[in-house]
Amino acid sequence: MNSSIIVFPGSNCDRDISDALEKLKFKNTMVWHKDTTLPKSDLIIVPGGFSYGDYLRSGAIAAKSNILNEVIKSANDGCLILGICNGFQILTETGLLKGVLLRNKNLKFIGKDIYVKTINTDNKFCNKYKKDQVLKFNIAHNEGNYFTNSDHLKELEDKNLIPFKYCDKEGNMHEENNPNGSLNNIAGIFNDKKNILGMMPHPERMIDQMISGNDGANLFSSLLN
Amino acid sequence: MKITNNIVEKHGLKPDEYSKINELLKREPNLLELGIFSAMWNEHCSYKSSRIHLKNLPTKGKQVIQGPGENAGVIDIGDNDAIIFKIESHNHPSYIEPYQGAATGVGGILRDVFTMGARPIALLNSIHFGSPEHPKTKTLLNGVVSGIAGYGNCIGIPTVAGETKFNSTYNENILVNAMAVGHAKKDKIFYSKAKGLNKSVVYVGSKTGRDGIHGSSMASTEFNENSEDKKPTVQVGDPFAEKLLMEACLELMKDKSIISIQDMGAAGLTSSSVEMASKGELGIELHLDKVPCREEGMTPYEMMLSESQERMLIILEDKKEKDAKKIFDKWDLDFVVIGKTTNTNNLTLKFEDKIVGEIPIDALASKAPLYERKWTKKKLPEKKINIKDLKKIKLEDALIKILSSPNESNKSWVTEQFDQMVMNDTAQKSGSDAAIIRIHKKEKAIAMTVDSSADYCKAHPLTGGKQIVCESWRNLISVGAKPIAITNCLNFGNPENPKIMGEFAECLIGLKEACEFLDFPVVSGNVSFYNGTNKKNIDPTPVIGGVGLIQNTQNKISHVLKKEGNIILQVGKTFGHLHQSIFFKEIYSITEGPPPEVNLSNEKNNGEAVLKLMNKRLIVSAHDVSSGGMIVALAEMCLPSEYGLKIERPQKLSNLKEYYFGEDQGRYLLEIEAKNLLNIKKILNENNIFNESVATVQKHYFEMIDEFKIDKNELYKANNKWYNNY
Numbered sequence: 001m002n003s004s005i006i007v008f009p010g011s012n013c014d015r016d017i018s019d020a021l022e023k024l025k026f027k028n029t030m031v032w033h034k035d036t037t038l039p040k041s042d043l044i045i046v047p048g049g050f051s052y053g054d055y056l057r058s059g060a061i062a063a064k065s066n067i068l069n070e071v072i073k074s075a076n077d078g079c080l081i082l083g084i085c086n087g088f089q090i091l092t093e094t095g096l097l098k099g100v101l102l103r104n105k106n107l108k109f110i111g112k113d114i115y116v117k118t119i120n121t122d123n124k125f126c127n128k129y130k131k132d133q134v135l136k137f138n139i140a141h142n143e144g145n146y147f148t149n150s151d152h153l154k155e156l157e158d159k160n161l162i163p164f165k166y167c168d169k170e171g172n173m174h175e176e177n178n179p180n181g182s183l184n185n186i187a188g189i190f191n192d193k194k195n196i197l198g199m200m201p202h203p204e205r206m207i208d209q210m211i212s213g214n215d216g217a218n219l220f221s222s223l224l225n
Numbered sequence: 226m227k228i229t230n231n232i233v234e235k236h237g238l239k240p241d242e243y244s245k246i247n248e249l250l251k252r253e254p255n256l257l258e259l260g261i262f263s264a265m266w267n268e269h270c271s272y273k274s275s276r277i278h279l280k281n282l283p284t285k286g287k288q289v290i291q292g293p294g295e296n297a298g299v300i301d302i303g304d305n306d307a308i309i310f311k312i313e314s315h316n317h318p319s320y321i322e323p324y325q326g327a328a329t330g331v332g333g334i335l336r337d338v339f340t341m342g343a344r345p346i347a348l349l350n351s352i353h354f355g356s357p358e359h360p361k362t363k364t365l366l367n368g369v370v371s372g373i374a375g376y377g378n379c380i381g382i383p384t385v386a387g388e389t390k391f392n393s394t395y396n397e398n399i400l401v402n403a404m405a406v407g408h409a410k411k412d413k414i415f416y417s418k419a420k421g422l423n424k425s426v427v428y429v430g431s432k433t434g435r436d437g438i439h440g441s442s443m444a445s446t447e448f449n450e451n452s453e454d455k456k457p458t459v460q461v462g463d464p465f466a467e468k469l470l471m472e473a474c475l476e477l478m479k480d481k482s483i484i485s486i487q488d489m490g491a492a493g494l495t496s497s498s499v500e501m502a503s504k505g506e507l508g509i510e511l512h513l514d515k516v517p518c519r520e521e522g523m524t525p526y527e528m529m530l531s532e533s534q535e536r537m538l539i540i541l542e543d544k545k546e547k548d549a550k551k552i553f554d555k556w557d558l559d560f561v562v563i564g565k566t567t568n569t570n571n572l573t574l575k576f577e578d579k580i581v582g583e584i585p586i587d588a589l590a591s592k593a594p595l596y597e598r599k600w601t602k603k604k605l606p607e608k609k610i611n612i613k614d615l616k617k618i619k620l621e622d623a624l625i626k627i628l629s630s631p632n633e634s635n636k637s638w639v640t641e642q643f644d645q646m647v648m649n650d651t652a653q654k655s656g657s658d659a660a661i662i663r664i665h666k667k668e669k670a671i672a673m674t675v676d677s678s679a680d681y682c683k684a685h686p687l688t689g690g691k692q693i694v695c696e697s698w699r700n701l702i703s704v705g706a707k708p709i710a711i712t713n714c715l716n717f718g719n720p721e722n723p724k725i726m727g728e729f730a731e732c733l734i735g736l737k738e739a740c741e742f743l744d745f746p747v748v749s750g751n752v753s754f755y756n757g758t759n760k761k762n763i764d765p766t767p768v769i770g771g772v773g774l775i776q777n778t779q780n781k782i783s784h785v786l787k788k789e790g791n792i793i794l795q796v797g798k799t800f801g802h803l804h805q806s807i808f809f810k811e812i813y814s815i816t817e818g819p820p821p822e823v824n825l826s827n828e829k830n831n832g833e834a835v836l837k838l839m840n841k842r843l844i845v846s847a848h849d850v851s852s853g854g855m856i857v858a859l860a861e862m863c864l865p866s867e868y869g870l871k872i873e874r875p876q877k878l879s880n881l882k883e884y885y886f887g888e889d890q891g892r893y894l895l896e897i898e899a900k901n902l903l904n905i906k907k908i909l910n911e912n913n914i915f916n917e918s919v920a921t922v923q924k925h926y927f928e929m930i931d932e933f934k935i936d937k938n939e940l941y942k943a944n945n946k947w948y949n950n951y
Contacts, residue, residue: 012381016649053465111644140644
């Protein structure tokens with residue numbers, strides 16, 4: 001599988017994702033933000049970090065970069081797109097995914113391990129997971145509080161466009177297990193065609209039991225299925 | 226402009242220092258030159274009060290590649306891997322402007338590490354605030370923590386360990402110490418010493434603005450009522466710019482184009498250029514018209530004294546400019562040749578085709594003032610309090626009170642604001658005895674810790690100095706690492722006061738003795754004097770950053786209890802020393818008396834024995850016994866685990882409180898499997914290491930036979946409420 005990781009000057013999870021892909025033998029290319037063409041890719045990843053410093057709204061400037069135009073074109077052609085953390089923020093800023101990521105409800109950066117439950121596994125990204133599986137992921141963000149209008153929220157739920165929701169260790173999805181205030185405990189969403197996934201947790205940080213856990217590995221191996 | 230006494234005083238220079246400047250120049254300085262002298266001769270840059278004592282510290286060792294004197298210290302961890310690390314203070318700026326002060330503290334220490342060719346892999350911090358009731362504490366705590374987070378999270382280096390403490394001694398002068406650790410190839414380390422004539426001196430990074438002018442001079446005086454006015458001397462950080470600078474520098478370092486490189490930290494362009502020229506015994510000529518400026522109309526004085534962040538000075542090999550510039554263009558950073566090396570041994574400054582300043586380099590560096598300040602010794606205070614004379618308190622009530630006190634409470638409110646996982650090598654996070662970072666794509670890992678004990682150092686600086694080195698050593702051993710070397714950040718009051726200078730001198734003697742005995746050399750560090758306001762000095766607070774090596778990350782050890790039925794063995798003898806303990810301070814507000822005695826040979830023997838057991842894979846988990854004594858350490862092993870403990874009352878006993886809350890040194894708690902007990906005791910006894918079984922792992926309850934039985938959740942609640950309620 002051919003993959004590309006978009007590297008902005010302030011990306012800081014690009015190496016971690018590249019390591020995860022390398023482990024699973026993806027043929028990966030790092031694509032510099034000033035490039036104007038993309039190599040042929042089955043999967044494009046927009047990684048976490050602080051794209052252009054994010055002193056303006058997170059992802060706002062990155063969404064206007066040249067390379068993102070190419071990403072949008074590929075997305076519309078059906079290419080798989082994965083935006084993690086800042087990548088998710090960028091995808092919402094481009095409009096590829098609807099809704100916005102607000103400041104966390106406690107108005108602080110949150111960096112910790114959390115649990116998510118798999119809601120939809122019938123897609124390219126999550127097919128190696130079981131439905132209602134509880135996974136340990138790590139989050140690290142200032143703006144991860146997902147918000148959208150009520151019509152879109154209903155659509156997300158009705159069309160099963162939510163792969164992951166925040167929960168506790170036992171899988172209970174209550175407000176107290178919602179780290180950042182996201183509507184309906186949403187940790188990630190798809191577009192209509194489910195070829196684009198945006199998520200706040202970092203699956204690439206959970207690929208090694210000795211370091212932190214390996215609940216993220218199946219997300220990448222799902223893509224090879 | 227005529228230099229008046231008033232101008233000299235405003236530059237923080239004493240009249241005799243000004244006379245010395247006239248002597249060295251053989252004329253009066255102009256204002257620019259005076260500013261440069263003031264920047265280089267202040268305490269922060271010149272170490273004029275501390276150098277005489279610092280030179281006694283052990284700085285060499287089998288694994289030391291570079292000791293103090295460079296941007297950071299370098300140690301050898303085998304296979305051509307080197308670890309580069311240093312700790313530095315940013316106390317004064319953080320008190321005036323907590324967010325930016327703390328953020329730029331992180332930025333500065335990161336530059337010290339990547340300047341030498343290392344990719345930073347971890348950040349640590351030691352932050353000390355006034356009492357929680359003090360009206361400024363909350364704002365300062367919030368600002369400092371978010372400043373550290375804002376910088377480290379953005380640049381993408383995990384912040385993995387630290388300490389957050391409260392003590393009224395810091396009410397008017399907080400401490401913010403930041404430590405950075407990086408990894409480099411041993412054969413690719415870069416130094417600041419200039420070499421060769423007519424080599425290009427290149428300015429890279431962010432533009433120069435008017436921020437931070439006289440920052441280092443501000444950090445070299447005590448605060449007074451008007452300190453708020455010093456806000457403009459605090460620099461403003463831009464972590465995104467630092468990320469660009471770091472990546473560009475590391476990219477340039479892959480090639481052989483750099484002769485020497487130095488970050489512009491305290492005293493900016495002045496200290497970086499003087500440092501490089503001084504080490505290379507050369508002169509340096511700068512054309513200030515070429516300095517990239519953020520604002521129009523900046524004067525040479527402002528350019529030379531600005532402490533704008535995220536800037537570097539590089540001396541390049543001939544004909545490398547074009548390729549080097551390409552790299553900085555890629556990262557959208559300024560790259561300007563602003564001068565060259567010369568054989569004049571002078572710092573020569575040109576502006577608008579005129580020489581605007583010319584100072585012999587040695588006048589700024591080697592001939593800077595050096596003081597042998599008067600200092601007084603402190604006697605070991607007597608033990609005056611007998612526990613039997615104090616009002617009775619139940620053991621479990623005292624424990625709960627300590628676990629819910631600001632200093633002993635769970636610190637996840639702080640550490641969850643940090644990205645601890647980015648770079649994906651964090652094998653152990655904050656809250657452990659030491660953090661563990663795997664060397665990328667290798668088996669081995671390094672362990673890191675920062676520690677301080679101001680109460681011990683205040684009570685008896687000599688013992689306190691020793692103790693803090695031992696504490697660092699114990700924390701590293703507790704996670705399965707072999708201790709290698711330390712960096713130190715020495716936070717003290719006004720060195721012109723003989724009592725304060727005595728605290729400094731004696732802490733350093735303690736440090737020296739412990740480092741020598743444990744073969745734990747000092748490879749880098751920083752001195753911060755003048756921590757105080759209106760003649761009220763802070764308690765002496767040396768902070769130690771220790772680094773150790775774990776050969777295989779799989780063998781890391783945590784303090785989290787693992788299995789029901791396992792036994793807790795304590796290594797090291799308990800005498801029941803309560804003076805200067807958390808127990809006396811929190812429960813009875815008693816702050817007098819001597820700190821616990823430090824027996825270096827016990828420390829060494831106990832530590833080495835524990836490591837030996839770990840290497841035989843006989844230890845399941847481990848924790849060092851420190852503030853709060855054995856009972857707090859036992860509780861700390863329960864808290865993050867799924868288990869409780871059943872604690873046996875000691876058979877021979879003087880007093881239960883002394884036994885459980887005493888802070889005797891050199892002790893470890895080891896969780897072991899019951900089947901290994903005899904074998905382990907045999908190994909320890911053969912080596913004359915005192916040991917005793919103290920508890921058994923069980924479910925649900927933290928209990929002491931015939932004394933108390935607490936639901937583990939109660940313990941957890943007590944430990945987790947303070948920050949959330951503050």
